[in-house]
Amino acid sequence: MFSPEYLPNYPLMIICTCLIYRIFRGCLTLRPQRIIRIIFFLILFCLSSPIILPGEVTATLGIFLFLALSVFLFCTDPILIKTAVTLILYPIWTAFYYLTENAGYVIWLHVFHQNLSTAEETLLSLCFYVLRIPFWLLIYRFTTRWLRPSYTNFSSRIWILISVICLASFLGIITLIVQADPYRTYIIWPACAACILTNMGICCLCAFIEQNTRAALEADVLRAQHSYYEDLKAEHLQTRKLRHDMKNHLSVIQSLLSQNKLQQADEYLRSLSRKIAPDLHQFCRQETVNALLNSKYHTARSYDIDCHFLLDLPEDTEFDPVDLCALIGNTLDNAIEASLRLAEPSRREILLKGRCEKGWLSYYIENSAAKIPAFSDSQVPGKKHGLGLQIVRSLVSRYNGTIQIQNKSDLFSVTILLPVPRKKEKEPYT
Numbered sequence: 001m002f003s004p005e006y007l008p009n010y011p012l013m014i015i016c017t018c019l020i021y022r023i024f025r026g027c028l029t030l031r032p033q034r035i036i037r038i039i040f041f042l043i044l045f046c047l048s049s050p051i052i053l054p055g056e057v058t059a060t061l062g063i064f065l066f067l068a069l070s071v072f073l074f075c076t077d078p079i080l081i082k083t084a085v086t087l088i089l090y091p092i093w094t095a096f097y098y099l100t101e102n103a104g105y106v107i108w109l110h111v112f113h114q115n116l117s118t119a120e121e122t123l124l125s126l127c128f129y130v131l132r133i134p135f136w137l138l139i140y141r142f143t144t145r146w147l148r149p150s151y152t153n154f155s156s157r158i159w160i161l162i163s164v165i166c167l168a169s170f171l172g173i174i175t176l177i178v179q180a181d182p183y184r185t186y187i188i189w190p191a192c193a194a195c196i197l198t199n200m201g202i203c204c205l206c207a208f209i210e211q212n213t214r215a216a217l218e219a220d221v222l223r224a225q226h227s228y229y230e231d232l233k234a235e236h237l238q239t240r241k242l243r244h245d246m247k248n249h250l251s252v253i254q255s256l257l258s259q260n261k262l263q264q265a266d267e268y269l270r271s272l273s274r275k276i277a278p279d280l281h282q283f284c285r286q287e288t289v290n291a292l293l294n295s296k297y298h299t300a301r302s303y304d305i306d307c308h309f310l311l312d313l314p315e316d317t318e319f320d321p322v323d324l325c326a327l328i329g330n331t332l333d334n335a336i337e338a339s340l341r342l343a344e345p346s347r348r349e350i351l352l353k354g355r356c357e358k359g360w361l362s363y364y365i366e367n368s369a370a371k372i373p374a375f376s377d378s379q380v381p382g383k384k385h386g387l388g389l390q391i392v393r394s395l396v397s398r399y400n401g402t403i404q405i406q407n408k409s410d411l412f413s414v415t416i417l418l419p420v421p422r423k424k425e426k427e428p429y430t
Contacts (some may be wrong), residue, residue, distance in 0.1 A: 335367035397402035
């Protein structure tokens with residue numbers, strides 16, 4: 001690597017390293033310290049030109065392990081996401097580098113019959129090395145559009161499935177490289193191409209799943225809003241009817257009072273007040289979140305759960321309303337489900353608090369529970385919610401926030417702290 005004939009490759013290595021670094025930085029969240037980012041860049045530079053030879057994979061596997069360790073140490077994403085991203089990118093890396101290395105070897109062996117000078121061999125190697133720059137540029141553009149794990153709301157099972165598929169692809173190509181005939185190494189080129197296409201297809205599949213997941217979340221939000229506005233319309237109609245009949249109601253009350261029937265008049269007034277009392281609440285100024293909270297409030301009250309919602313959100317927030325609804329809806333669904341495990345309705349209680357202040361959103365929810373609620377895919381009766389703790393962690397990680405879960409005796413609580421984004425980012429898959 002440090003021989004004089006290799007010197008022309010150094011500028012190309014730097015360019016390739018810059019592209020690889022941008023790919024990893026786009027897919028994962030690097031730690032903010034500058035020294036850590038510099039170290040990660042230098043590690044990628046050292047790993048940017050693996051020599052992959054037929055029949056020998058020790059270096060390839062060693063580089064993979066060292067790369068995986070570096071990603072685990074220098075990135076803050078959940079371990080399943082870091083594993084999946086590494087297993088998606090490194091097989092593509094290995095397969096293409098084998099193709100460029102081996103294509104030059106095949107031409108040297110079968111076209112020139114090993115009859116080249118050192119300078120000519122260096123030039124031939126350099127020609128194929130140059131191909132790595134447009135390749136990494138293509139992968140960078142591709143992953144920027146299709147592989148954005150920090151924007152995906154996948155469960156742990158999906159990330160594990162993606163990792164297993166990519167691992168199978170990687171092991172397959174490694175096995176073929178080990179067993180390749182030194183004089184017919186070109187026979188595994190189609191397998192290398194298939195490995196690259198398979199892992200790039202996984203990226204497209206991730207984007208497709210995320211689009212459908214987000215569409216489902218948005219549909220849930222729209223249903224909550226529709227229900228809220230239908231209730232608002234019904235309440236307005238009820239108010240109009242009461243106003244129209246108010247003269248008759250006053251006449252009845254006046255008649256009861258004139259006959260000194262105070263108890264009947266009191267009962268009539270109580271009945272009338274119950275009809276006038278609004279069923280809708282203004283929990284916060286953000287309309288989408290307020291509609292969701294009303295929907296969840298009515299669901300909880302239908303199961304005799306005492307609810308207290310105190311949420312101070314501005315009307316216009318930099319947070320994606322769909323993300324807020326996913327976060328609040330998921331935690332509320334699990335709180336409702338946990339409360340339903342209590343046999344005594346008097347013990348069922350949910351407290352939700354949140355506010356935006358000084359560039360931070362603080363969110364807290366607690367509920368009475370018989371045991372720790374499983375943030376899984378279990379569902380509230382009659383509802384298709386319950387996104388899972390992995391989804392909540394993914395949302396918190398996306399906004400570089402923190403989450404704390406506590407279970408004290410019969411009280412379960414979730415505390416989340418998120419920095420308010422400075423500006424709204426463009427949707428990743430458009």
